[in-house]
Amino acid sequence: MENRSEQDETILDQAIQGNEAAFSILYKDNVKKIYSYIYYRTGNVSDAEDLTARVFQRALKHITRYKKTSVPFSAWLYRIAHNLVANWHRDNQRRKEVPIEDHVDLRSKQDIPDHEIEKKQEVEGLMRAVRQLPSDRQMVLILKYVEDLSNKEIGEIMGKSEGAIKSLYHRTLMDLRDYFEVKE
Amino acid sequence: MKKKDGMKIDSDPDEILDENLEEKLEGLLSPVAPSSSYIDELQNRLTKTPEVVVEYPNYLISILVLSSGFVLGTLLLFFLSKIFRLTSSKAKA
Secondary structure, eight states, rough: OOOHHHHHHHHHHHHHHOOHHHHHHHHHHHHHHHHHHHHHHHSSSSHHHHHHHHHHHHHHHHHGGGOOSSSSSHHHHHHHHHHHHHHHHHHSSSSOOOHHHHHHHHHGGGGGGTTTHHHHOOOOOOOHHHHHHHHHHHHHHIIIIISSSOHHHHHHTTTOOOOHHHHHHHHHHHHHHHHHHHHH | OEETTTTSSSSSHHHHHHHHHHHOOOOOHOOOOHHHHHHHHHHHHHOOOOOOOOOOHHHHHHHHHHHHHHHHHHHHHHHHHHHHHHHHHHHOO
């Protein structure tokens, strides 16, 4: 495990020095996470692909200025992604809905019985509610459920304490609950 | 603790709601992976410098053409004026 982290450190050092092969390894390690995050924030594949490319182009351009800290490298990428998504939302004005069909298709069809239209509607409603939340709350939910990160790790990425993430998460759940209560 | 239909009767209804919500979120938010072709293509775009050949215009050829045109034009004017002078002097004589 330590060997792995030492190896990661070496790769990161090389990438900071401008080694493209090392950056390539960092790219491979992080591209799926960043894509997943952007996909849930934008709601469509083409924008997710476009913004993911821009995240890594920006990272490659500025990696020589990257300052190593105790925070994982992915936190830096997430912050770039977060800023780009915020700009994207500003440019687009109206938020797009997540095409649930796309999302559902990505999972095994065996998991979804045909008759579960009600369930699908419920999922659509929940996704709609998630997308109404402020961006930092969406980020907490995506990092918690999609990336399966702990509050501590989310805090490192978002530059907040573990306690702050815990309370942010609770407020997020309360907001979602209120949304459903109002709807019902 | 009493249980009915798998639900804790003594539990706080808010807690049950949160648990249900968390279960729904867990079921809804699963990792989404981009296509492998996209990953490879982006990797190529990021790490491989594009092969661009810049062709500069050959100024020497254009200078030669222009200067030779200028010289030929000057010579032509010179000879034409000579011929014109000769013909006009012959006509006067």
